[in-house]
Amino acid sequence: MIVLKWLFLTISPCDAAEPWQLGSQDAATPIMQGIIDLHHDIFFFLILILVFVLWILVRALWHFHYKENAIPQRIVHGTTIEILRTIFPSLISMFIAIPSFALLYSMDEVVVDPAITIKAIGHQWYRTYEYSDYNSSDEQSLTFDSYMIPEEDLELGQSRLLEVDNRVVVPAKTHLRIIVTSADVPHSWAVPSSGVKCDAVPGRLNQISILVQREGVYYGQCSEICGTNHAFTPIVVEAVPRKDYGSRVSNQLIPQTGEA
Amino acid sequence: MAGHRVAHATLKGPSVVKELVIGLALGLAAGGLWKMHHWNEQRKTRAFYDLLERWYSLKTAWMAISLYTQK
Numbered sequence: 001m002i003v004l005k006w007l008f009l010t011i012s013p014c015d016a017a018e019p020w021q022l023g024s025q026d027a028a029t030p031i032m033q034g035i036i037d038l039h040h041d042i043f044f045f046l047i048l049i050l051v052f053v054l055w056i057l058v059r060a061l062w063h064f065h066y067k068e069n070a071i072p073q074r075i076v077h078g079t080t081i082e083i084l085r086t087i088f089p090s091l092i093s094m095f096i097a098i099p100s101f102a103l104l105y106s107m108d109e110v111v112v113d114p115a116i117t118i119k120a121i122g123h124q125w126y127r128t129y130e131y132s133d134y135n136s137s138d139e140q141s142l143t144f145d146s147y148m149i150p151e152e153d154l155e156l157g158q159s160r161l162l163e164v165d166n167r168v169v170v171p172a173k174t175h176l177r178i179i180v181t182s183a184d185v186p187h188s189w190a191v192p193s194s195g196v197k198c199d200a201v202p203g204r205l206n207q208i209s210i211l212v213q214r215e216g217v218y219y220g221q222c223s224e225i226c227g228t229n230h231a232f233t234p235i236v237v238e239a240v241p242r243k244d245y246g247s248r249v250s251n252q253l254i255p256q257t258g259e260a
Numbered sequence: 261m262a263g264h265r266v267a268h269a270t271l272k273g274p275s276v277v278k279e280l281v282i283g284l285a286l287g288l289a290a291g292g293l294w295k296m297h298h299w300n301e302q303r304k305t306r307a308f309y310d311l312l313e314r315w316y317s318l319k320t321a322w323m324a325i326s327l328y329t330q331k
Binding site: 027033044047050051053055056059063073214 | 289298
């Protein structure tokens with residue numbers, strides 16, 4: 001137990017933007033893992049073509065430098081090479097398209113019976129989250145607002161422009177449905193480590209299905225220009241163990257619903 | 261002067277096929293290095309989730325034993 005715990009302390013997942021970051025954040029959902037794998041597939045072809053073209057370019061400059069080769073050749077066509085340079089790019093495009101379409105259509109798969117539905121409503125400049133699964137008849141949904149914590153109120157270890165006062169608490173390893181909309185101007189609900197970016201359009205309900213594979217805290221930011229404080233409306237999703245989810249949600253919402 | 265042979269560049273031109281093959285080989289080698297990096301990343305991710313599953317199983321077993329011994 002202790003050994004396993006120690007091993008985990010040495011692993012720190014990247015679930016928020018880091019300074020000078022080059023690659024993606026660590027995947028927390030199967031969708032994000034698929035996106036990363038697709039990127040790796042395409043990058044292989046990118047490197048292949050880059051190295052090949054650079055080699056041919058350098059060798060052409062080397063062989064046909066005016067001091068080495070005073071009389072230029074006058075080649076007007078070459079059927080074989082023209083056929084090859086048509087077929088190979090088509091094959092490469094096909095090899096890229098296959099995994100790309102596979103991922104695209106799998107991302108569009110709608111989970112028929114998600115365990116939990118959460119509504120994320122964008123405002124200028126905060127978020128409102130509604131948990132409506134626990135209503136009975138005319139009861140009001142469990143609702144709370146999520147504002148960014150200003151820089152002067154941050155505690156040691158917290159991230160600037162990323163922390164919020166009320167996080168979205170979700171159970172890990174559970175199918176979730178997030179319905180995204182807006183109350184005023186377009187926003188976008190984006191969490192990079194979950195591979196999610198969904199536009200919040202006023203008058204429209206957009207739906208996404210996610211399955212968070214591991215517990216943790218995942219950070220995102222508004223991704224559609226929405227006014228002067230667009231950069232100051234972050235999203236924080238906290239994935240907790242399933243057995244703790246109920247108590248976490250009710251504890252979080254007691255101050256708000258207690259007065260209702 | 262008209263009688264002298266003038267060496268023409270095309271007689272000593274590079275082999276297009278050779279350059280294409282070398283370029284392709286280099287490209288595949290570089291792409292192969294990237295693929296190795298990708299497979300290594302996949303292996304680390306799989307190992308992480310396997311370790312996580314083992315942690316959950318051990319934790320559940322530990323809690324069950326604790327509950328039983330408390331009774």
